[in-house]
Amino acid sequence: MPFPTPTGARRGSVRLITVDLDDTVWPCAPVIQAAEQALYAWLGEQVPRLTERFDPEGLRAHRRALMLAQPEIAHDLTAVRRLSLRALLAELDYDVGLADLAVELFRRHRNRVEPFADVVPVLARLRESVCLVAVTNGNADVRETPLRDAFHRTVTAAEAGAAKPDPAVFELAMRWAGAAPAETLHVGDDPLRDVEAARRLGIGAVWVNRTGQPWPGELPPPLLAVRDLHELEAWLGTAQIDSSAGGAAPGAKPGATNAL
Ligand SMILES: [Mg+2]
Numbered sequence: 733m734p735f736p737t738p739t740g741a742r743r744g745s746v747r748l749i750t751v752d753l754d755d756t757v758w759p760c761a762p763v764i765q766a767a768e769q770a771l772y773a774w775l776g777e778q779v780p781r782l783t784e785r786f787d788p789e790g791l792r793a794h795r796r797a798l799m800l801a802q803p804e805i806a807h808d809l810t811a812v813r814r815l816s817l818r819a820l821l822a823e824l825d826y827d828v829g830l831a832d833l834a835v836e837l838f839r840r841h842r843n844r845v846e847p848f849a850d851v852v853p854v855l856a857r858l859r860e861s862v863c864l865v866a867v868t869n870g871n872a873d874v875r876e877t878p879l880r881d882a883f884h885r886t887v888t889a890a891e892a893g894a895a896k897p898d899p900a901v902f903e904l905a906m907r908w909a910g911a912a913p914a915e916t917l918h919v920g921d922d923p924l925r926d927v928e929a930a931r932r933l934g935i936g937a938v939w940v941n942r943t944g945q946p947w948p949g950e951l952p953p954p955l956l957a958v959r960d961l962h963e964l965e966a967w968l969g970t971a972q973i974d975s976s977a978g979g980a981a982p983g984a985k986p987g988a989t990n991a992l
Contacts (some may be wrong), residue, residue: 746862746968748911750887750902750930751855752920753868756940757879757961758845760870767841774837781824794820807895809871810835843876848942854961855882858968865905867918869895869925884909896922897929917955919964923947927954938964 754760768788776783786794795816799806806812817831858864859882866874866886874886885908892900906916913934920926921940928951930937939947939954940961947953958964 747915748909750867750918755921757851771838808890850960863909867901896925
């Protein structure tokens with residue numbers, strides 16, 4: 733899989749940009765909601781005793797309880813969903829193998845994401861000069877989404893063995909790309925799981941704030957805050973990264989939403 737080598741073109745000192753997926757490059761809630769509905773309708777047809785006993789919230793509560801009981805798999809949402817369904821199917825004397833079909837159906841719907849309008853064109857330009865790695869706590873499979881060609885690689889929490897804000901996904905991405913924290917930017921919507929998690933590793937953290945949320949005052953500010961990836965791209969055009977600095981980096985364009 734081709735990606736820029738250390739001797740290749742760079743944007744300033746940035747060689748690797750890690751990019752969160754849910755609510756950074758596509759809206760998450762509508763697609764999850766649709767996937768949950770499709771799965772519940774299917775369960776109603778295939779295993780009606782289960783849907784008679786559990787409404788969608790009941791199923792969610794069962795998954796949450798499982799995550800608490802088995803924290804070692806809590807970062808792998810697909811594994812949690814499969815185990816939860818297997819337990820319920822067994823309890824109701826259904827074939828537990830149906831859990832695999834259910835998870836597959838959910839997965840297909842989960843991948844029907846629609847990227848924000850800025851995402852495809854900006855990522856296509858960025859990947860010409862930096863290594864782009866998607867890093868996600870979620871269970872979307874990028875290869876089955878409209879962003880299948882946008883990244884050089886994807887690292888999931890399930891693969892890394894821990895969910896953000898744990899450093900595992902970032903460390904795996906940097907190791908794969910051969911990039912140091914000072915050569916890395918992370919771009920994400922979640923102040924704690926994305927911005928603060930990256931900052932603690934010495935990675936320059938860009939907050940994607942599409943909805944005009946206030947920055948949580950208890951956390952150090954991000955390196956940069958942007959409304960969309962166009963603003964990130966404009967900033968990268970001139971920025972030299974100093975990820976040790978808090979707040980807006982020197983050279984940040986006035987157009988970027990640095991005012992928090
Ligand atoms: Mg997110």
